[in-house]
Amino acid sequence: MSESDFTSDILDPEPGILIESLRDIGYSFNSALADIIDNSISANASHIDVLAIPADDFYVSIIDNGAGMSASELRKAMRLGSTSPRAERAPKDLGRFGLGMKTASFSQCRRLTVASRCEGSLSAFTWDLDVVINDNSWKIIERHDFESIRGLEYLTGDGTLVLWEKVDRLSGASGSAKVSYYARVISEAQSHLALVFHRFLAGEPGLSRIDISFNGRKLDPIDPFNSRHKATQVQPFEVICPGVTMQAFTLPHRSHYTSQQEYDYYGLRDGYLKNQGVYLYRAKRLILYGTWFGVAKKTALTQLTRVKIDIGVDQDELWKIDVKKVSAQMPEVVRNRIKTLIASIGAPSKKTYRRRAIRLTSPEAYPAWAVEQSGEKRIYRINRENPVISALRTDVGEENAKALESVFSLIESTFPTESLFYDLENNTESVSFEPIDNESFSVAAKAFFSQLKQRGIPEEDVLGIMRAAEPFASSWSKTLGALGIDETEE
Template sequence: MAQKTIRLDPEPGILIESLRDIGYSFNSALADIIDNSITAQAKNISIVALPIRESFRVSIVDDGFGLSHDDLLRAMRLGSSNPRWKREESDLGRFGLGLKTASFSQCRKLTVASKQEGRIAAFTWDLDAVEDKNSWSIIERTDVQNIYGLDFLGSSGTLVLWENVDRLTGSNGSGKVDYERVISESQDYLSLVFHRFIAGEPGVDKVDICMNGLHLKALDPFNTKNKATQTSPEEVVCPGVKLRSFTLPHISTYEDKYEYERYGLPGGYLKNQGVYLYRAKRLIIFGTWFGLAKKTALTQLTRVKIDIDADQDEIWKIDVKKVSAQMPEIVRKRVRTLIRTIGAPSRKVYRQRGARLTSPNAYPVWNRIQNDTGITYGINTAHPLVVAFRNSLDPSFQGQFDSLVAFIGAMLPTEALFYDLSNNAESVHTEIMQSEQFKDNVCSFFAVLKQFKDDDTAINVMKSIEPYKSHWEEALSALGIEEK
């Protein structure tokens, strides 16, 4: 009996809404659009992202070679290219989905207009219309003069326009978004992800990316222009994969704190240590050891650059968003071996030098202040960890933090403490930190100390104060070092 084949097409209205939740952030969606511009050999890319009344509108214009009417129509199709096709070395795309899924993840109306040989073609995906008609229907624009941003196109190039950007403003269009923060974070993200193109490094065509009038400056995560950066020779791990390791400079080599923090990247050095994976010179993933090692305070200045060719996508399992990958076993073995070498500081043998501190009570969490009116106890707001955490907060929350610290300090139960200490002092204990909390605290405090002390001095300071003094072996383990 012959088998019966039944055609089962997906429901357009349901599927297109599901595609919106594929996992793009605003920044990664922008980066995916820029990939197309670079592939189109654009030299200038201009992004304008502005709140319009209670909505948000984003336009990305490039001066690449543009697309003809038929080519643009094909590009607007979901799955417009086969990921298994052989791609050009400089091609930053893969699935033929990025333009659409990145845009759908942020807006409900996508318009793409392209000019080639003086002719303009334009099409619009309107998600509301797709749902209403439950059909994969695209709108061919004959009213190109009404398309916002079209005037910025030169003799050739492409405009990508996002309208009804609801993922930032919310479905009700409330517009309660800190647009300045969104734009600032996007500028930093793009400066990092495309830093090799912005800098025009050898072998890469220079690209100028401008966002809201600001021409982005390349943010090199390896700070290679600093003479104090330690760089290993580049090696070929396997065909299509190159590797090089870097040790970033200590804070003492920087002229100002801002420069040091800039190269720490958002989240700081401790968070951003690890592998920086580039596909066709474009940064895909950064700040991860791919499960091969733990992030420790002593390796916070270590970063490893891995370059892979565009034909490595399937081997590395690069996803549609180009923000995740899986390291193949042959590379994992090499990186695991390399970590033992480049991570030597994390396994170095610490020999106590008996450094003397200016005070045995360095960095107290509580201050004891005695004056004519009596003795007052309060939280030490100058403690490095307190200062570091406060500085990491948005300025609008710092006042609330100060109030909370003052409230906690004012609520010290002095009468209960006096009673308990007077009657049964041996039974009074402080709350014990959980193991993971203690490890996080050790790494954070060490990272703060390293900003103005060398490794050995920072370790000596920690060994002399609580809670590290009483749990020294656990503290050393958290830092990844041994003591003799």
């Protein structure tokens, strides 16, 4: 085929149509903010300020103290597709397509201004989507009215300001409820950034530590592995393949935390069950988390398992990192290795729960519920040998013993197994049981102690048994108080 056999024509995209389409790539407010901060880190910023002003004229500014850009460099950076995704990037460059700053900003606002100071020289440009649509051209506005650019007063030295105005994508409440809506949006954004950039905020070895302040609040890193807790189980660091490393963590059980609030903090926003799985980092920046990439199912027994996978910027195509840097696909070579490791990865989490289950149903601890093996089935029954239950059976007398046994059988046969299993699979944190009140606790402790003493068990041994039996073990001081025993005597 020769050139004379066909003709060619240039079909430029319609600016007004394309610019509106680019707004719907799929950024959230949180992921858009993170994409802007990526640029600040790539510019070697050590301090980043985020200002999100909760007013009717809501605007957001991100100011860093990075290297800054000259006017020509800034103009190029404002172009859509300013850098080829195939171009070789520096190992610490968090960019990807040369689209992030623009598409992330357009997804949230209709007016984007970027001002940058480099070696004392200040320049600024604005994309106004309404101007692009009205003129149907890729018209960018060069700014010289610096005093009217909001937030520019915070750019005191070299660095860059990204300003979002006409923020129209935060469609929440209206009127008086708008203030609380913005407060929730800001709070969630703060938590998101503290998690995504936690390794930079912590100053992990090999990384320059950065500070991020959000509306004047300095963000503390949220370590999803709770790696400093003495009860966290850390598996050996492993190289999966060139450019991909892995390390698995088993988070502490609830019993190792001093409060429910601390336990919930490390469960992250959606809790332990949903946030188990792989935490994928690109150049130490969290890309996505809480997924097994289809190689395993999320179960209650593995909910404490989290796997850190690190990849470099040269792995983008292999992992199919998207423009928003919030999704990826696990390559087959990694998937196959993870499959072979999955049993050992989840084993510590399963062991934690199974060990606790064995302790809570051990006959030596006189549990309220006993487990009996019947063929291939495990049957849960009210433990008639539990001292408190045994005392009750004695107190009601022979004539009421049958009625009491009928009540026990009714409770056992109607236990809501399916409902409990469903709730545990979907949201473990939502499952709780009514705590025993102080008076009932005291009565139970005295009955337990008295029954075992009547069976001829020495007092010291009875206390040893109660130390392992719930609910006494987890409230030992309270147990001793109910028995009238001074802790110093014990």
